[in-house]
Amino acid sequence: MVADPESATALGTAVLGQQPAAAAAGGGKGADVLQYIRQQQLERMMKRNAARLGGESKEHKFWDTQPVPKQGAEEEVVGNGPIEVKQVSDVRPDSYPLPAGFEWCNLDINSETEADEVYTLLWENYVEDDDHLFRFDYSKPFLRWALTPPGYSAALHVGVRSTKTNKLLGFISGVPATMRVSGDAVRTVEINFLCVHKKLRSKRLAPVLIKEVTRRVNLKDIWQAVYTAGVVLPTPVASCRYFHRNLNPKKLIEVGFSRLANRMTLARTMRLYKLPDATATALRPMQPADVPSAHKLVSEYLLRFKLHPLMDVHDFGHWLLPREGVVDSFVLTGEDNTVTDFCSFYHLPSTVIGNEKHRTLFAAYSFYNVATSMPLTALMRDALVLARDRGMDVFNALNLMENEQFLQDLLFGIGDGHLQYYLYNWRCAGMTPGETGLVLL
Numbered sequence: 001m002v003a004d005p006e007s008a009t010a011l012g013t014a015v016l017g018q019q020p021a022a023a024a025a026g027g028g029k030g031a032d033v034l035q036y037i038r039q040q041q042l043e044r045m046m047k048r049n050a051a052r053l054g055g056e057s058k059e060h061k062f063w064d065t066q067p068v069p070k071q072g073a074e075e076e077v078v079g080n081g082p083i084e085v086k087q088v089s090d091v092r093p094d095s096y097p098l099p100a101g102f103e104w105c106n107l108d109i110n111s112e113t114e115a116d117e118v119y120t121l122l123w124e125n126y127v128e129d130d131d132h133l134f135r136f137d138y139s140k141p142f143l144r145w146a147l148t149p150p151g152y153s154a155a156l157h158v159g160v161r162s163t164k165t166n167k168l169l170g171f172i173s174g175v176p177a178t179m180r181v182s183g184d185a186v187r188t189v190e191i192n193f194l195c196v197h198k199k200l201r202s203k204r205l206a207p208v209l210i211k212e213v214t215r216r217v218n219l220k221d222i223w224q225a226v227y228t229a230g231v232v233l234p235t236p237v238a239s240c241r242y243f244h245r246n247l248n249p250k251k252l253i254e255v256g257f258s259r260l261a262n263r264m265t266l267a268r269t270m271r272l273y274k275l276p277d278a279t280a281t282a283l284r285p286m287q288p289a290d291v292p293s294a295h296k297l298v299s300e301y302l303l304r305f306k307l308h309p310l311m312d313v314h315d316f317g318h319w320l321l322p323r324e325g326v327v328d329s330f331v332l333t334g335e336d337n338t339v340t341d342f343c344s345f346y347h348l349p350s351t352v353i354g355n356e357k358h359r360t361l362f363a364a365y366s367f368y369n370v371a372t373s374m375p376l377t378a379l380m381r382d383a384l385v386l387a388r389d390r391g392m393d394v395f396n397a398l399n400l401m402e403n404e405q406f407l408q409d410l411l412f413g414i415g416d417g418h419l420q421y422y423l424y425n426w427r428c429a430g431m432t433p434g435e436t437g438l439v440l441l
């Protein structure tokens with residue numbers, strides 16, 4: 001198979017395997033992280049130089065026509081606001097034309113059959129790692145959760161079918177979300193699950209899907225969007241990295257996610273990553289009654305970042321109340337049942353491609369975490385224990401918010417690429433991972 005440039009790095013292979021080696025060498029972990037920080041500084045410098053010299057100006061036939069910041073424009077940003085302003089009356093009323101043999105449809109994710117269709121399209125065709133060892137396997141309950149927050153619209157769950165067979169061959173979704181961007185509250189949609197069937201790649205179907213979802217969003221008088229991707233497009237507002245915490249070393253080695261480091265035996269590796277038998281604190285699953293207090297804690301915490309969601313209490317309940325096999329949230333309460341600490345992760349397994357012994361890699365993804373009665377590292381150590389107890393093989397976290405505080409101490413290994421954050425039709429200065437307070441699914 002030809003290497004797919006879209007390959008996401010969230011599945012991050014191989015690099016994890018270097019972490020035990022470094023750790024075993026004694027003091028190597030620190031060196032790893034320092035090296036990473038230096039590398040980031042170097043990358044930023046090179047990027048600035050390349051932009052200045054025009055070396056980054058790759059042609060983007062589609063993206064160059066869109067209201068997104070031009071490449072290399074990062075340093076010229078003065079003020080925040082829309083790149084273009086239009087009215088609903090300017091929006092074309094009809095769908096964009098599709099090539100012959102294809103037609104548009106809306107997907108009703110609450111219908112069993114249609115949810116099955118979306119599930120299967122993604123299960124077979126969605127994001128893979130660079131080596132094609134793993135492919136995201138978003139579960140059906142997860143897709144339902146992701147696509148039905150308060151205010152969602154089925155018109156923004158857009159599919160392309162074959163007119164002949166009716167088979168679903170492409171998909172893109174938008175869900176409403178208010179973002180706070182450098183102090184401004186911005187009505188947006190979160191765009192996700194862009195997928196074109198493998199047999200239809202490189203035929204410029206993706207731009208048509210993006211234009212069509214944009215048209216439908218614009219008809220709702222919404223003009224901004226937020227999205228993440230493994231690929232670099234014009235122009236990221238932030239660039240984050242995935243880190244991976246090994247919870248099941250034996251399996252991760254067997255599936256090729258990590259490898260046994262030099263001079264390390266499996267037994268030593270397992271000892272290195274062994275976690276306490278139980279949590280150190282009385283964290284318990286969040287219940288509906290905790291929502292107002294947890295919502296207050298998390299919302300106030302998020303205000304310290306430059307980009308973050310503004311969730312009302314209903315949004316918060318939707319996104320954070322535990323759903324089995326989909327999302328887990330835990331609270332620690334103090335006086336009057338006030339939530340003092342909060343941690344959460346979502347469940348995103350991956351298919352292990354062509355592996356006889358293991359079909360699925362179970363991964364937890366760090367979501368929103370706030371510690372006030374203990375250090376963040378202590379909270380996240382408990383989160384690792386809770387994820388392990390729920391059968392997770394690996395715990396993934398981006399280096400955003402305050403995550404840098406715990407990645408090294410808790411033996412996370414650096415992933416092999418970046419996750420780029422984008423805003424559509426919104427100009428603002430770029431931000432560091434530590435200024436980014438948004439996790440998309």
Ligand SMILES: CCCCCCCCCCCCCC(=O)SCCNC(=O)CCNC(=O)[C@H](O)C(C)(C)COP(=O)(O)OP(=O)(O)OC[C@H]1O[C@@H](n2cnc3c(N)ncnc32)[C@H](O)[C@@H]1OP(=O)(O)O
Nearest residue numbers: 060061062063193194195196201202203204205206223225
């Ligand atoms: C106000 C409302 C606005 C709403 C919209 C906001 C924007 C939302 C934007 C979408 C956010 C999605 C967030 C997620 O879901 S990120 C996850 C994306 N999905 C995958 O990686 C799954 C596996 N891959 C595929 O299904 C296909 O390879 C896809 C569908 C990705 C591209 O299909 P294909 O490989 O057959 O290519 P093409 O010939 O049709 O088209 C080539 C053009 O497409 C540009 N391209 C490639 N990958 C991406 C990408 N991930 N985001 C944006 N653009 C992308 C590419 O630069 C080129 O344009 P240009 O370089 O020539 O200009």
